[in-house]
Amino acid sequence: MLSCQKLSKSFGKKLFSDLNFNLDEGEILAVVGPSGCGKTTLLRCICGLEVLDSGKILLNERDITQLPAEERGIGLIFQKPVLYPHLSVSGNLSLASLGGHSNALAEVGLPGFENREVDTLSGGEGQRVSLARALLANPRVLLLDEPFSALDSDLSIRLVDDVRAIIKDRKCPAVLVTHNLEEAKRFSDRILDISKV
């Protein structure tokens, strides 16, 4: 489904080169490695927020390497939840889809949160709303950039299990970036250590 071929990127120093991996439907890949090794940059290149030095990204056999981020259909969940403060929870969800907010919120365990203001949400709730919004956009691939790192350990474990279940249920391929090997093992089907590529 997602095929990354010979991806290379450098910012002054080489981050990764000739990186290859494939993702099948519903498969979850965890990318691990030390800080500064290019994990986040890899996700940003896949979703189109950064331009690759070389390489090719295929999604369902279609080359999307040159497409802008808004046309790729790849969702990204940031390390800290990016919620728009001028909109309510429902308003934030409406950026992805005009309907289905109640079901999306119920799916991430936040039923009845439609009218809440985003500044009243806890870190975990905010990340769940981000997930609901990303899923509402019906991404063909979901990228997660250390979304559990800012949460306390109990909440993090619970959210890891919940998000994994949702992704598996939707059969949406996903890539998780993390520096936590335990989290990677718990969340993913496969682990890629980018520093050893």
Add this chain to the structure above:
Amino acid sequence: MAEVSSSAGIQGYMEFSSDIVLGASLIQFLILLTSLWLMSILQRRRKVKWQQSNEIFVQTNNTNGWFVLVPAICFVILPLVSIILGSFRVREVRSNSSTFIWSTAGWSDAIEGSYSFPPLSEALLNSLIYSFTTLAVALPLGYILASTIHNLELKKSSLSQILEIYTMLPFALSAAMIGLGVMLGIIKLNPSAAYDFPLLPALAHIIITVPFVIRIILPALRSLDVSYEENARVLGLNYFQRLIKVKLPLMKGSILVATVFTLAMSLGEFGASFIVARNSDWVTLPLLIDSLRGKPMKDPLTVPSSNAVATVLMIITVILFLGVEKFRSRMNRGMF
């Protein structure tokens, strides 16, 4: 340029044969560019919002502040109050002396107009038309330029600095020079437009206000968290959807401030309007004030009628600024 300046085609008349004038102009221009460049650098360094003092502390525990605040308020308020009072004070001339009486005759004179001066309503309508025309062009133009400068900052910093300084040039020139430039430019393009294009003053106002819009919008763009834009992109929102649904609502405080500044500046603009509209019927409120003030002082309504027009202009701008200040405090954003 210096060789032919102001010669009016007469040999030797007002003609400067030395290059000193040209050289001095170049030096002045270089000083101006350097000042604008320094201003641009300083503003870039002040991207971080500094907490200068606690607002509650200032309001409750800073009694010494009143020693500054009270004279400052008097300095600002008293001249304005004197204009309002002056609009109701009419000089009454008797055989050997004159006294002042309270009267609304000045207001009646301004409202009714005369053969020489248009009525207040006409000047007010002209001013409103010019200010809203200015707003309709200057705000989007200022936003586009600020956005371009901001985007260039992320890619080519030197080019963004050049563009920023270039867009600030009208900011550093006198309004009369801008009015003269507009007049000369329009005469070159289409001489009759100087007399039959009624929106000509708005053109000068646009040139004057665009740098102010940029100065208000640019810091707001710089302070926007880039992840808001990136997140909207991965959600599939195109450029205009991101602009309407994300950027503009997040910047609405600054946009409101820019709107009010543009309206107020255009309403009160005198220098450029005087040059551009002096030979026309397009009289604005400041031009009407000047015209009424220019009447012979033996007419007892000269001062009160001009003060009446000034009071109307003042009330409109005060309402605009009070509105924006109320909104700004509620939003706690928007800067200049």
